[in-house]
Amino acid sequence: MAAAYINTSLPDVSDRMLFAVPKKGRLYDQCLGLLNNIGIEFNRKPRHDIALVSNMPIALVFLPAADIATYVAKGNIDIGITGLDIIRESQTENDVAELMRLGFGKCKLQVQVPVASGHVRTAADLVGKRIVTSFINLTRQRFAELEGVADPAQIRTQVRFVSGSVEAACGLGLADGIVDLVESGDTMRAAGLHAIDTIVDTESVLITNKAPRFPRLADTIKQRVEGILTARRYVLCQYNIRRPDLERACHVTPGRQAPTVTPLEQDGWVAVSVMIEKRSLADNMDALKDVGATDILVLDIVNARA
Numbered sequence: 001m002a003a004a005y006i007n008t009s010l011p012d013v014s015d016r017m018l019f020a021v022p023k024k025g026r027l028y029d030q031c032l033g034l035l036n037n038i039g040i041e042f043n044r045k046p047r048h049d050i051a052l053v054s055n056m057p058i059a060l061v062f063l064p065a066a067d068i069a070t071y072v073a074k075g076n077i078d079i080g081i082t083g084l085d086i087i088r089e090s091q092t093e094n095d096v097a098e099l100m101r102l103g104f105g106k107c108k109l110q111v112q113v114p115v116a117s118g119h120v121r122t123a124a125d126l127v128g129k130r131i132v133t134s135f136i137n138l139t140r141q142r143f144a145e146l147e148g149v150a151d152p153a154q155i156r157t158q159v160r161f162v163s164g165s166v167e168a169a170c171g172l173g174l175a176d177g178i179v180d181l182v183e184s185g186d187t188m189r190a191a192g193l194h195a196i197d198t199i200v201d202t203e204s205v206l207i208t209n210k211a212p213r214f215p216r217l218a219d220t221i222k223q224r225v226e227g228i229l230t231a232r233r234y235v236l237c238q239y240n241i242r243r244p245d246l247e248r249a250c251h252v253t254p255g256r257q258a259p260t261v262t263p264l265e266q267d268g269w270v271a272v273s274v275m276i277e278k279r280s281l282a283d284n285m286d287a288l289k290d291v292g293a294t295d296i297l298v299l300d301i302v303n304a305r306a
């Protein structure tokens with residue numbers, strides 16, 4: 001259970017759901033965009049890590065992404081956004097409920113070595129060597145597997161923690177290899193490194209405590225986020241078609257549930273309105289044209305509720 005926040009200079013948040021958001025870093029901008037999209041209004045004062053939401057009984061708590069899973073697992077925070085990598089690293093998988101993957105913050109936690117150390121081709125070649133990382137638990141678990149040791153504390157490989165700029169460690173002589181996140185690979189390549197093993201594929205997730213204090217409010221947040229993710233994934237497509245060609249057109253664009261078909265004033269014609277996934281839009285438009293559709297229009301969806 002989340003405890004009341006005990007600090008008299010802070011606002012009273014005892015009746016509010018505490019919602020943790022990364023206070024900086026790679027997830028920050030995306031999280032703020034999402035909060036805005038789901039209609040959460042707040043005013044964060046400079047240097048304050050708590051902001052009251054003006055239109056819902058929620059208080060936002062801005063925390064380092066790496067700590068959010070622990071707060072949620074312990075029940076000090078009710079709901080939060082963080083990365084799957086962080087949940088695994090903080091060993092909180094069994095204590096948090098994953099409500100939804102959010103589709104951003106996608107990257108891989110990888111074992112990397114200097115391109116120049118050509119004799120190191122697999123992670124097994126680093127057994128017994130020096131590894132630097134911000135993910136010591138996941139790194140120790142991976143090397144325990146490679147060493148055939150049940151207890152990660154017993155591994156021969158030396159795993160040392162650094163809090164950031166991990167990619168500098170090999171060049172500076174502190175490590176023979178590193179374990180760090182890779183998205184585009186630019187950071188890795190700029191440091192003269194390449195990846196030889198993947199430990200985790202990660203993306204950001206919405207999580208709650210397993211015994212949430214505000215289950216209905218958490219569900220409302222989940223539904224609103226689902227609506228935004230759906231809106232981002234789909235467009236609304238409208239077209240006109242002769243009734244005899246409708247069946248073939250509906251085959252191309254079956255929609256999420258079913259297309260909406262409306263008769264046109266012109267005899268024998270109908271208008272179709274249907275949701276289409278953005279990633280198959282161009283192919284679907286080509287196929288619609290082939291089956292006789294005309295006046296094909298595509299409209300952005302701002303929000304949705306399935």
Ligand SMILES: Nc1ncnc2c1ncn2[C@@H]1O[C@H](COP(=O)(O)OP(=O)(O)OP(=O)(O)O)[C@@H](O)[C@H]1O
Binds near residue numbers: 024026065107181184
């Ligand atoms: N390059 C990236 N691409 C996508 N997601 C990333 C990337 N780097 C980190 N993440 C995700 O964001 C989470 C938080 O990492 P991030 O580096 O943003 O936080 P931080 O280290 O607290 O911030 P900073 O690096 O600014 O000090 C990671 O655990 C991961 O889930």
Ligand SMILES: O=P(O)(O)OC[C@H]1O[C@H](OP(=O)(O)OP(=O)(O)O)[C@H](O)[C@@H]1O
Binds near residue numbers: 025026180185187
């Ligand atoms: O493959 P890329 O697209 O280059 O992204 C990967 C980099 O992003 C993160 O670093 P961040 O910017 O958070 O800096 P940090 O190392 O100081 O945490 C991560 O730690 C990598 O260094």
Ligand SMILES: [Mg+2]
Binds near residue numbers: 025164
């Ligand atoms: Mg970082």
